[in-house]
Amino acid sequence: MRDLLIIATIASLALAFVALGFAAWHHCQLERHRHGGDRG
Amino acid sequence: MPTEISNWRDFFFWWAASLFASTMVVVARVGMKLYGDGAGDPPADPVMAAHWARRRRWLAIGELSALPAFATLSVVVVSYYQVDPRAGVLVAMGQGFLGFPLLLDGAAWLFRKRIGMGPPAAATSGEGNA
Numbered sequence: 001m002r003d004l005l006i007i008a009t010i011a012s013l014a015l016a017f018v019a020l021g022f023a024a025w026h027h028c029q030l031e032r033h034r035h036g037g038d039r040g
Numbered sequence: 041m042p043t044e045i046s047n048w049r050d051f052f053f054w055w056a057a058s059l060f061a062s063t064m065v066v067v068a069r070v071g072m073k074l075y076g077d078g079a080g081d082p083p084a085d086p087v088m089a090a091h092w093a094r095r096r097r098w099l100a101i102g103e104l105s106a107l108p109a110f111a112t113l114s115v116v117v118v119s120y121y122q123v124d125p126r127a128g129v130l131v132a133m134g135q136g137f138l139g140f141p142l143l144l145d146g147a148a149w150l151f152r153k154r155i156g157m158g159p160p161a162a163a164t165s166g167e168g169n170a
Contacts, residue, residue, distance in 0.1 A: 012108040019102030024148040026095035
């Protein structure tokens with residue numbers, strides 16, 4: 001039971017980090033478009 | 041009055057209480073951020089609109105997926121320092137109030153450096169007008 005809780009917590013943090021990384025990436029792409037930068 | 045969490049039944053009760061409390065705070069904050077006055081409208085450009093929608097989606101996923109970690113951390117703090125479990129619920133609410141946007145700003149800084157952008161001209165809190 002304790003291992004399950006530890007795994008759930010670590011998975012929770014890992015998913016949060018990954019998701020916020022994606023969110024930050026799209027945020028930066030939006031800023032890049034807004035400032036007229038070229039893509040690619 | 042310090043109270044110790046002595047068995048797994050108490051542990052899960054207070055874990056669930058912390059999870060519920062932090063969920064309420066996080067859902068309220070994310071809802072205000074994504075659908076409140078400052079959310080803004082989607083951009084007209086389809087490419088930018090796709091980035092805008094994906095940013096909102098991943099932001100919500102990131103906030104909500106951190107909830108079990110918040111609950112575990114608060115209960116572990118209660119158990120380790122033997123404080124009142126009700127204080128642990130308040131700690132979970134505080135974590136939900138702060139949330140992960142602080143980390144989002146750090147991640148945005150890293151990605152901004154990676155794609156060769158300078159520092160932002162205006163202060164952005166991760167989810168601004170798009």
